[in-house]
Amino acid sequence: MIRAEHELHKRRRGRNFGVGALLLGFAAIVFGLSVVKITNLGPTEGFDHVARPQLEMRAADQDAGNGG
């Protein structure tokens, strides 16, 4: 019979919890960075198969600016 609890688990408990905390911290950092990067992009808008006159006007302005 194999016991789930081995003395190795007890010995390494502190280390395993530490690694777990580091991984959680890393996930929190990646999540936080994603939130900051996305919120700092400003309002974003793209074509989503619905007529958006403001997108067309912006494209026209850019064309005019490029001499097109």
Next chain:
Amino acid sequence: MSDASLHSTPISGAAAGEPELRDYFALLKPRVMTLVVFTALVGLVVAPVPVHPFVAAVSILFIAVGGGAAGALNMWWDADIDAKMRRTARRPVPSGRVSPGEALGLGLALSGISVVMLGLASNIAAGLFLAFTIFFYAVIYTMWLKRWTPQNIVIGGAAGAFPPAVGWVAATGGLSLEPILLFLTVFLWTPPHFWALALFVKSDYADAGVPMLTVTHGPDSTRRHIIAYALILAVPALAIAATPIGGPVYLVSSLALNAAFIRGAWIVSRRSTADAEADHFAAEKGLFKLSLYYLFLQFGALLIDASLRSAGVLPAWGWL
């Protein structure tokens, strides 16, 4: 084989010497990391481009992790000489608590993570600069020059001098005069700082066969080198005051600290080994202690000036 015998058998190599999390942390040279964190923070904060506080904190964290990775690679490569020196014999690898392969693996993994994460958090240039810094410390200094030339500390000092410039690049995406002067300040500060230490712990380096200047050229030559570097160091340190990141607090602090450092180095340079042994290396120990305050206070003064500038105090005084 019974269940009892199976579970009472210790796993090989995992007896009393089982590594704990703090042993892996010790591989990252936490004391060196504090210098890296502090100087990188100053480089990032004094840069003229505002950085989101979370991005700044993450950038500093991964610059520190990169510095730690370089430390782990250094401990992996230098385990043989670390075992011979009293100051380093209790490090995780020479003491047997962490295997050399684990130190190498941790160093490589953290190098990759820190470079990628700094690149993602700030910009690609900062990530590449950090990668170069790790390579410089782990390969050029540790593997190539440390055991080959008595100028090892001078070259190794460059690796420790990169973090403020990496912090600046993380904020701005490019280099300019200010981060180069910050680099030169730490770069020229490192040799007199370590040589002052080497003067009173020289027997350790001699035992390990590391060509420290005190071993190859003797203490008198080392003392002359210390005063020479202290004089040259004052040039970039004071020049920072004339750049846009300098301010009145930095100017006054830098004048006082450089005068004190040159005075301390001059006293050390005029002493013989007999003088030093007579008072148990009091002047050398004093200079080493002063060198720690020197760097901390100069960079701290830059932080104070940056705070005064952003609060509108310096412009109100007519100081741009």
